[in-house]
Amino acid sequence: xxxxxxxxxxxxxxxxxxxxxxxxxxxxxxxxxxxxxxxxxxxxxxxxxxxxxxxxxxxxxxxxxxxxxxxxxxxxxxxxxxxxxxxxxxxxxxxxxxxxxxxxxxxxxxxxxxxxxxxxxxxxxxxxxxxxxxxxxxxxxxxxxxxxxxxxxxxxxxxxxx
Amino acid sequence: xxxxxxxxxxxxxxxxxxxxxxxxxxxxxxxxxxxxxxxxxxxxxxxxxxxxxxxxxxxxxxxxxxxxxxxxxxxxxxxxxxxxxxxxxxxxxxxxxxxxxxxxxxxxxxxxxxxxxxxxxxxxxxxxxxxxxxxxxxxxxxxxxxxxxxxxxxxxxxxxxxxxxxxxxxxxxxxxxxxxxxxxxxxxxxxxxxxxxxxxxxxxxxxxxxxxxxxxxxxxxxxxxxxxxxxxxxxxxxxxxxxxxxxxxxxxxxxxxxxxxxxxxxxxxxxxxxxxxxxxxxxxxxxxxxxxxxxxxxxxxxxxxxxxxxxxxxxxxxxxxxxxxxxxxxxxxxxxxxxxxxxxxx
Numbered sequence: 001x002x003x004x005x006x007x008x009x010x011x012x013x014x015x016x017x018x019x020x021x022x023x024x025x026x027x028x029x030x031x032x033x034x035x036x037x038x039x040x041x042x043x044x045x046x047x048x049x050x051x052x053x054x055x056x057x058x059x060x061x062x063x064x065x066x067x068x069x070x071x072x073x074x075x076x077x078x079x080x081x082x083x084x085x086x087x088x089x090x091x092x093x094x095x096x097x098x099x100x101x102x103x104x105x106x107x108x109x110x111x112x113x114x115x116x117x118x119x120x121x122x123x124x125x126x127x128x129x130x131x132x133x134x135x136x137x138x139x140x141x142x143x144x145x146x147x148x149x150x151x152x153x154x155x156x157x158x159x160x161x162x
Numbered sequence: 163x164x165x166x167x168x169x170x171x172x173x174x175x176x177x178x179x180x181x182x183x184x185x186x187x188x189x190x191x192x193x194x195x196x197x198x199x200x201x202x203x204x205x206x207x208x209x210x211x212x213x214x215x216x217x218x219x220x221x222x223x224x225x226x227x228x229x230x231x232x233x234x235x236x237x238x239x240x241x242x243x244x245x246x247x248x249x250x251x252x253x254x255x256x257x258x259x260x261x262x263x264x265x266x267x268x269x270x271x272x273x274x275x276x277x278x279x280x281x282x283x284x285x286x287x288x289x290x291x292x293x294x295x296x297x298x299x300x301x302x303x304x305x306x307x308x309x310x311x312x313x314x315x316x317x318x319x320x321x322x323x324x325x326x327x328x329x330x331x332x333x334x335x336x337x338x339x340x341x342x343x344x345x346x347x348x349x350x351x352x353x354x355x356x357x358x359x360x361x362x363x364x365x366x367x368x369x370x371x372x373x374x375x376x377x378x379x380x381x382x383x384x385x386x387x388x389x390x391x392x393x394x395x396x397x398x399x400x401x402x403x404x405x406x407x408x409x410x411x412x413x414x415x416x417x418x419x420x421x422x423x424x425x426x427x428x429x430x431x432x433x434x435x436x437x438x439x440x441x442x443x444x445x446x447x448x449x450x451x452x453x454x455x456x457x458x459x460x461x462x463x464x465x466x467x468x469x470x471x472x473x474x475x476x477x478x479x480x481x482x483x484x485x486x487x488x489x490x491x492x493x494x495x496x497x498x499x500x501x502x503x504x505x506x507x508x
Contacts, residue, residue: 007193011186018185022177036181043185047192097171104168120172126282126401136284136399144262 010047017060020121021067027104027112028071041070061131064121068113068132103150111146118143244291244454246464248504251479253466259479259504260471261286280405281444282307286504287466288393289454298387298453304404305382316398319387387455406444413440434472438500442470449507465507473501 021042025035042063051062104112113132117123125143129136245252251259285306289297296318299306305323308315382403416436448468455461476495 007190010189010193014185014189015182018177018182019175022181023172023175026175032178036178036184039177039181039185040188043189044192047189096167097174100167100171101175115168116172119166120169124282126399129399136282136401 009053010043013046013053013059014043017063020060021063023120024064024067024113024116025071026101027116028068028109029074034074038067038070038074042067045070061127064117064131065133107146107149111142111149114139114142115146115150240293240456240458240460242291242293242456242458242460242462244289244294244462246452246466247288247290248286248466249479251504253504253506255506259286260473260477260501261504262475262478262499262501280403282401282403283445285400285402287450287452289390289452291390291454293457294390294454295457296387296389296455297393298385298455300385300451300453301402302384302449302451304402304448305384306386307380307382307401307403308386308398309380309401310398314398315381316388316392316400317381317383317386318389320381320383321385323382323384402448402450404445404448409440409443413443416440434498434500438470438472441500441502445502446470466504467507469503469505471501471503472498474498477501 018039021039022035025038026032029035029038045066046063049066051059053059104115107115110132114128117128117131118125123131125136125139128134129139132139134142245254247253248259249261251257253259281304285299287299298319306320308317308320310316386400446469450466450468451463452466453461453463474496478501
């Protein structure tokens with residue numbers, strides 16, 4: 001099969017991007033167990049779909065989009081919608097960091113992804129629009145809205161000091 | 163760069179070791195499975211003999227093209243008339259369109275390869291009129307960027323430029339990548355149904371999955387002509403892009419730090435003026451020369467100038483959120499922001 005890459009390449013890619021996939025999954029899902037499942041699914045997709053691995057940017061875009069799509073599919077499954085979550089979110093050592101992740105998770109799902117891609121992965125609005133298949137205006141308005149909501153939450157939480 | 167609590171939080175989130183090991187195990191097992199030819203196919207597309215590069219994603223509609231208002235520039239004889247608008251506001255001698263396009267809005271700020279600051283904003287202008295055949299927009303700094311599916315460029319006529327090589331654009335994809343996909347498609351299309359079922363195929367398009375390739379065209383122009391009836395072309399993103407070497411290192415750092423002020427927590431009135439000043443250097447002073455081409459062969463033109471000012475959300479010509487201006491709280495309406503203005507050059 002053309003473009004098929006070996007186990008070693010797949011493993012290198014997984015080790016390099018596992019944290020990113022996991023973080024995106026945590027932004028979209030309810031608990032760490034679900035994020036684990038998404039990581040497995042994305043890894044399987046990696047070796048069954050064989051995206052081009054020579055262009056790092058393209059590969060990263062591909063992984064982000066597959067992860068988000070897998071999360072969306074996860075949400076849509078009937079079993080998931082009926083399941084009650086008994087797990088809590090990620091447990092972070094620093095309480096203030098736990099608060100931040102909890103507050104981010106109160107945002108609508110699309111806003112969480114935009115915030116993550118813009119502020120943590122440093123993508124431009126045009127790039128985020130391409131990754132998420134939205135118009136740049138949708139992305140910019142989502143970003144602005146997310147910021148407003150988070151600002152309110154974080155100021156109330158006391159995080160307004162430099 | 164000032165680290166903020168959000169990026170620190172993200173830094174601290176690491177996938178547990180056992181999850182990585184589980185994923186690696188799954189990959190190894192899957193690879194073995196592939197070698198033993200036990201393959202699950204999830205075919206979402208039917209191959210045809212003509213299928214080549216995959217269909218893909220992306221390319222949202224660019225521009226906040228809006229068609230509001232009544233034509234105001236009328237030659238009085240032939241009935242030809244037009245008005246240029248931006249963000250739902252007609253731009254006339256008595257009216258300036260205002261948009262929230264700071265870095266925290268729709269203008270992307272990023273560094274080019276040589277540390278230059280670049281910007282990218284959806285092309286703001288739209289023309290409405292009578293007897294209009296096409297509209298030509300010309301810029302004298304920066305460029306008009308068009309990205310679209312290959313072969314579907316909405317530009318009727320254009321003058322290409324290489325003026326902006328360091329703007330925050332998404333890159334085009336390599337030709338050799340597309341060729342390998344085409345080769346796969348040609349090979350696979352000759353296989354029988356049974357052979358296809360026995361062989362693992364790449365899915366090119368799926369409701370829930372990602373296209374692996376994008377066939378893209380990506381150009382910069384100093385001047386573009388658009389058909390009047392296809393100004394808002396589906397499948398194409400038209401943007402205004404540019405970069406500016408005149409910004410000092412401090413000003414570049416300021417814009418970048420401002421972008422990193424995740425929740426606008428550190429913003430204050432003095433910073434707004436500094437932000438306005440930097441944005442003015444970057445994007446202000448841009449003149450977009452608009453030539454309206456009528457069906458009778460005549461033309462009229464108007465120059466639109468971009469500028470900056472400090473205003474409020476209540477001053478916006480059009481909400482860019484779902485939240486309408488009239489529905490905003492008073493606090494929100496009165497919140498000060500940097501505005502990008504579009505006015506007629508007199």
